[in-house]
Amino acid sequence: MTRKRIWAVALVGVTVAIxxxxxxxxxxxxxSLVTATPGYExxxxxxxxxxxxxxxxxxxxxxxKIVLVTGTIKSIDKTTSQVIITLGRSDDISSVKCQLDSxxxxxxxxEGVPAAVKGLFIGFNRDTLTGSDVTLSRxxxxxxx
Amino acid sequence: xxxxTVMTKCYITILFILALSAGSTAQRFYTKAGKVTFFSxxxxxxxxxxxxxxxxxxxxxxxxxxxxxLIKGFEFEKALMQEHFNENYMESSKYPKSNFTGQVLxxxxxxxTRDGNYKASVKGMLxxxxxxxxxxxxxxxxxxxxxPALNADFIIALADYKIxxxxxxxxxxxxxxxxxxNCILNNTLK
Numbered sequence: 001m002t003r004k005r006i007w008a009v010a011l012v013g014v015t016v017a018i019x020x021x022x023x024x025x026x027x028x029x030x031x032s033l034v035t036a037t038p039g040y041e042x043x044x045x046x047x048x049x050x051x052x053x054x055x056x057x058x059x060x061x062x063x064x065k066i067v068l069v070t071g072t073i074k075s076i077d078k079t080t081s082q083v084i085i086t087l088g089r090s091d092d093i094s095s096v097k098c099q100l101d102s103x104x105x106x107x108x109x110x111e112g113v114p115a116a117v118k119g120l121f122i123g124f125n126r127d128t129l130t131g132s133d134v135t136l137s138r139x140x141x142x143x144x145x
Numbered sequence: 146x147x148x149x150t151v152m153t154k155c156y157i158t159i160l161f162i163l164a165l166s167a168g169s170t171a172q173r174f175y176t177k178a179g180k181v182t183f184f185s186x187x188x189x190x191x192x193x194x195x196x197x198x199x200x201x202x203x204x205x206x207x208x209x210x211x212x213x214x215l216i217k218g219f220e221f222e223k224a225l226m227q228e229h230f231n232e233n234y235m236e237s238s239k240y241p242k243s244n245f246t247g248q249v250l251x252x253x254x255x256x257x258t259r260d261g262n263y264k265a266s267v268k269g270m271l272x273x274x275x276x277x278x279x280x281x282x283x284x285x286x287x288x289x290x291x292x293p294a295l296n297a298d299f300i301i302a303l304a305d306y307k308i309x310x311x312x313x314x315x316x317x318x319x320x321x322x323x324x325x326x327n328c329i330l331n332n333t334l335k
Binding site for chain 2: 015025026027028030031059063074077081082086095097099108123125127129130133135137
C-alpha cells in the first residue's frame with residue numbers, strides 16, 4: 001500500500017511539474033538582451049558592406065545572432081508604438097534599422113550622435129530604390145564604458 | 146531677323162525648362178519604419194503580431210506602390226508563438242520576406258498637394274511564403290502637410306499561400322487572417 005502511495009504521489013508530482021512547465025513555456029515572453037553577450041561586434045558601415053557584397057554568406061553568419069553595431073544615429077522614428085532608430089551615414093541611403101525593445105526604459109537619443117546598439121539580426125533587405133537595410137530586433141542601447 | 150531667331154530660341158528654352166519643372170514636382174515617398182500587423186481571431190484565442198520595420202514606397206505620379214517586410218520582424222506577445230510562426234508556419238528561413246507590388250487604381254483622384262483623407266483602391270501582386278497572388282483592396286491615403294500615409298486592411302486565406310496549420314493548434318489560429326498596413330511616408334527619393 002505504501003509503495004502504491006509513493007508511486008501515486010510521484011506521478012501526481014511529475015504531472016504537476018509538466019503542467020507548470022507547459023504553462024510557463026506557452027506564456028514565455030522573449031528574453032531581454034540587456035545582459036546578453038553579443039556574438040559579433042561590427043560597425044554599421046562594415047555590416048552593410050559585408051551583406052551588400054555577399055548577402056548569402058553574411059546572412060547565414062548573422063541570422064538569429066546577437067550583434068552589437070556601432071555607428072551614428074541617422075534617424076529616430078516614433079510614429080508607431082515601437083521606436084525604430086537607424087544607424088548609418090547621412091549621405092548613404094542604406095542603414096541599419098534597430099527596433100528597440102519596448103519593455104526597456106528608453107535613454108535620451110539624438111540624431112547625429114554615435115551609438116552602440118545590441119540586437120538580434122533578423123535580416124537584410126536589398127532595395128535598388130530605397131537602399132539596402134539590415135534589421136535588428138529587440139534592441140538595447142549599450143552605454144559606453 | 147536674327148533678333149527674332151534669338152527670341153524664338155529663348156521661348157523654346159523657357160518652355161523646355163517649364164516642362165522639366167512640371168515633371169519634377171511628382172515625387173516618390175517612402176518609409177523604412179512602416180507598420181504591418183496581422184490578426185487572427187478564434188473563439189479560443191486572438192493572436193496579433195506587429196512589424197514596425199516595413200519598407201514602403203509610393204510614386205505619386207503614377208500611383209505605383211511597393212511594400213517589403215521581413216517575416217522575422219513580426220513580434221508576438223508570446224515567444225513560443227513567434228518561434229512556431231517562423232519555423233513551422235511561415236518557414237522564414239526559406240522565405241525571409243513578404244512583398245507587394247501594385248498600383249493605386251484611382252491615383253488621379255488623389256491630390257497629394259492638398260491635405261485630406263482620400264479613398265484608394267489598390268491592385269497588385271502579394272507574395273507570402275513564396276506564393277504570389279493578385280489582390281485588390283481598398284484603403285485610404287491620408288495627406289498631411291504634403292506627407293502621404295497609407296492605411297489599409299485586408300483579409301488573406303492562409304491556404305492560398307500554402308501556409309499550413311497543424312491540426313493540434315488549428316482551433317487557435319484562424320484560416321483567414323487580417324493584415325493591417327499603416328505607413329507614414331515621411332521620406333522622399335530624388
